[in-house]
Amino acid sequence: MVKRVRPKKNLGQHFLTDLDIARRIADTVDACPSIPVLEIGPGMGVLTQYLVEKPREVKAVEIDRESVAYLQEHFPKLRDNILGEDFLQMDLTQVFGGRQFVLTGNYPYDISSQIFFKMLDNKDLIPCCTGMIQREVAQRIAAEPGSKTYGILSILIQAWYDVEYLFTVDENVFNPPPKVKSAVIRMTRNATTDLGCDWPLFRRLVKTVFNQRRKMLRVSIRQMFSADHQPSAGFYEQEIMTRRPEQLTIAQFVELTNQIAAVIL
Missing domain, CATH: 3.40.50.150 (Vaccinia Virus protein VP39)
Incomplete structure (x- = not known):
């Protein structure tokens, strides 16, 4: 036994x-x-x-x-x-x-x-x-x-x-x-079948900014871009860039993912 x-x-x-x-x-x-x-x-x-x-x-x-x-x-x-x-x-x-x-x-x-x-x-x-x-x-x-x-x-x-x-x-x-x-x-x-953005890029963005959760997004988000693929100057001037990651909703992360995708994908 x-x-x-x-x-x-x-x-x-x-x-x-x-x-x-x-x-x-x-x-x-x-x-x-x-x-x-x-x-x-x-x-x-x-x-x-x-x-x-x-x-x-x-x-x-x-x-x-x-x-x-x-x-x-x-x-x-x-x-x-x-x-x-x-x-x-x-x-x-x-x-x-x-x-x-x-x-x-x-x-x-x-x-x-x-x-x-x-x-x-x-x-x-x-x-x-x-x-x-x-x-x-x-x-x-x-x-x-x-x-x-x-x-x-x-x-x-x-x-x-x-x-x-x-x-x-x-x-x-x-x-x-x-x-x-x-x-x-x-x-x-939940009822979501399509997040409305590139899921791997969304995950990468979330992990990147939360690894520096005390910094404003305009600092932490720069790691998402390479020297060859840089966003327009206006990208960093958005109001959302003065926030820290824990202040963003899922919908705002989706929107940011799509903005980044337009530059790097």
């Missing part, structure tokens, strides 16, 4: 021990009914046990071999649907044969941002993403323009998803307790 899994520091494992919170997290997927669910990092299945009760297909991806063995023993019905892989390396079009699915999990905190960037790369496959992450990251994702936490993640995710900060989770319901509070969020695809 497989014994209980030891949380591994190198995998950022903090196992949730509060079953009521586990059920509440599992229930966040109900907002996107009738499509399959992929759970990331199930550990010993505290969320999984509630997900498999739902009338839909569930698969779980787990990089930790010890956890995979535990899950196969304790969730025999799920055995063929436990994927012993690294989510960040997976081809998500293959998981449910090209069908859309909900992404959920008690995400490893040190790679949660990478998970959400992969979600963005597969946004047409993932109409809904829910789960638990570090509270600080959840606040950033849900932040609005003008707030100190508004940044790269806020803009790139909110361009395509409506974000709901659902509830905060204390440290004492984990083994071992993390040093930070956690939060549960839900991201649901």
Whole structure:
């Protein structure tokens, strides 16, 4: 019999021990009914046990071999649907044969941002993403323009998803307790099918200006241009150039992207 899994520091494992919170997290997927669910990092299945009760297909991806063995023993019905892989390396079009699915999990905190960037790369496959992450990251994702936490993640995710900060989770319901509070969020695809600008250039612009978030745009945005491709003098004289990046809406970043594209693309 497989014994209980030891949380591994190198995998950022903090196992949730509060079953009521586990059920509440599992229930966040109900907002996107009738499509399959992929759970990331199930550990010993505290969320999984509630997900498999739902009338839909569930698969779980787990990089930790010890956890995979535990899950196969304790969730025999799920055995063929436990994927012993690294989510960040997976081809998500293959998981449910090209069908859309909900992404959920008690995400490893040190790679949660990478998970959400992969979600963005597969946004047409993932109409809904829910789960638990570090509270600080959840606040950033849900932040609005003008707030100190508004940044790269806020803009790139909110361009395509409506974000709901659902509830905060204390440290004492984990083994071992993390040093930070956690939060549960839900991201649901919005109606945007075309952002109205070049998406790779939009991403580059957002990352460029937020890497110098304390500087006005007229300073940080210069890196977007080469010596051979320079905007007109009037470009830097726009009122928006006196602002800092956290003061801009997504629509304003789209407009700036198109202005830059007219010069460099």
